[in-house]
Amino acid sequence: MLYIVSLLGGIALLTLGGEALVRSAVAGAERLGVSALFTGLVIVGFGTSAPELVVSINAALENKPDIAIGNVIGSNIGNIMLILGLSALIYPLTTQRQALKRDGLVMLLATLGFIVLGVNGTLGRVDAVVLLAGLAAYLVWAYQSEKRQPQALEPANVLIEAPAKRPSSGALIGVGLVAGLALLIGGSQLLLYGAIGIAQALGLSEAVIGLTIVAVGTSLPELAVSLVAVLRRHADVAVGNILGSNIFNLLGILGVSAFLQPLTLAGRMAAFDQWIMLASALALLLFLATGLRLSRGEGAALLGGYAVFIAASFTLLA
Template sequence: MLYLLSLLGGIALLTLGGEALVRSAVAGAERLGVSALFTGLVIVGFGTSAPELVVSINAALDQKPDIAIGNVVGSNIGNILLILGLCALIYPLTTRREALKRDGMVMLAATVLFIVLGASGELGRADAGLLLAGLLGYLTWAYLSERRAVEAPEPANVLVEAPARRPTATLWIVVGLLGGLALLIGGSQLLLYGAVGIAQAMGLSEAVIGLTIVAVGTSLPELAVSLVAALRRHADVAVGNILGSNIFNLLGILGVSAFLQPLVLVERMALFDQWVMLASAIVLLGFLYTGLRLSRGEGALLLTGYAAFIAASFTLFA
């Protein structure tokens, strides 16, 4: 009964947190004079990666590199195949070509950089420095390019709600952002506790729990925010949230983790998971470049890919 209440309570907190964060993020974008996509990338995307950051840093300090790296790689795969797949089924997602040229290509470049640096079998402190420098350079570039950009109409499905329904005062925007993040992080932990408890009570193995519930658990904030954004027709926030989260996971979280404790890549990661992550990024960008949208059919293909990834994980590495 306790696990069930925890599960339901976690879902409620995630819903409330996602709603508050999306509304405040869109209002904040208007106040700062930048696009909703940029806010989704930085504030929402990076903020919702807090669970991954905590898990990977703790794993690095506990000298568990497989968890530290696997958490990031698994989260990036789930963000693209599972979360954007679900969002596209709810409502086709549109984006801007300029954003794809910058943010989409940075996500792809960060993925390739991780694979190249990890080819030695370890991410050391020098590698961490390169990852963190890449993150700083990207943030600077993204902000300056947004500020210099000529004002252009947003896609029709980005802003649907009346401005009066979103916070306008700076204080309330900040409160909404911080409160939304707190609800998301707390809700994800509550839901994860309940889900793992129920799974254990049902006799599921730790491998099954780790590959499914725990792997998705740290991505629950991204899932909640992107689903709410899709339902509210804020497509740029939904897409930006995932692009920003994936960039921060690779450059920021792995950078900080490897700086604190050098990380050794396990065989499974080198042979399988990192290539699935790269393929997922390439497929996503290919879909988005065709018409600058992610259709329901393409969302279904992404979800099918995630199911195949889970099935292959059990078949090859059970």
């Protein structure tokens, strides 16, 4: 019971911390006059990955590579199959060709790059530098391509929440950033404690827990943003949020984690899970390429695939 309470408490703190960090960062970006579309990509997409970042870094420093890597792989699978699948089931998702050609391509290349770099069973510091350099190159490319786009092509509102819900002064923005980070750090510690305790109590491997419970728990900010976007008919935000989050998970989170502590990639993650991550990325891009939309039927297919993945994680592959 203590482990369950710790796990739920950690997820709650991670969600609150992610919300505080994202809203404060959005407000700060607006005060700096950053492009709305670029802010949506970097702050909403990358900002909602803050829980994954803190959990994976802590797991790496505590020499728990299965959770550090499993959290990222599981989050990317869940982001596509669970979050976009559920979102499309509620309302068909559309996207812009620019996002598909740029962000979708980078997500696929990041996934393939991770698999290639980990073929020897280890993500070392040199691999980490390659991943982080890829993230920097992507950010420069995204910024420059957005500057070349006519202002009329930018969505009317890519930031989801109403301005009244975001801090308005510089002091409040600073407090929100610090409080959000503190909640993320505390929540990650609680979540790791509860997740590892549950794994030991049930006889499950840390890899299974990292790929499922931890991954889904740290993806709650992405889930919240995508569902709100769909309900408000901002389908492009839902898709962009997930593409940006998956890119940051692979290039940023694994890059930082592996730089701090080399990570071992072995067992079921190397033999099975990373290929499911690649298959889910390919399926999403294939679905979006047919008419620049994700239909309800395609969303149902993604959800069905995620159900099979979770069942396999807790049975044959555990």
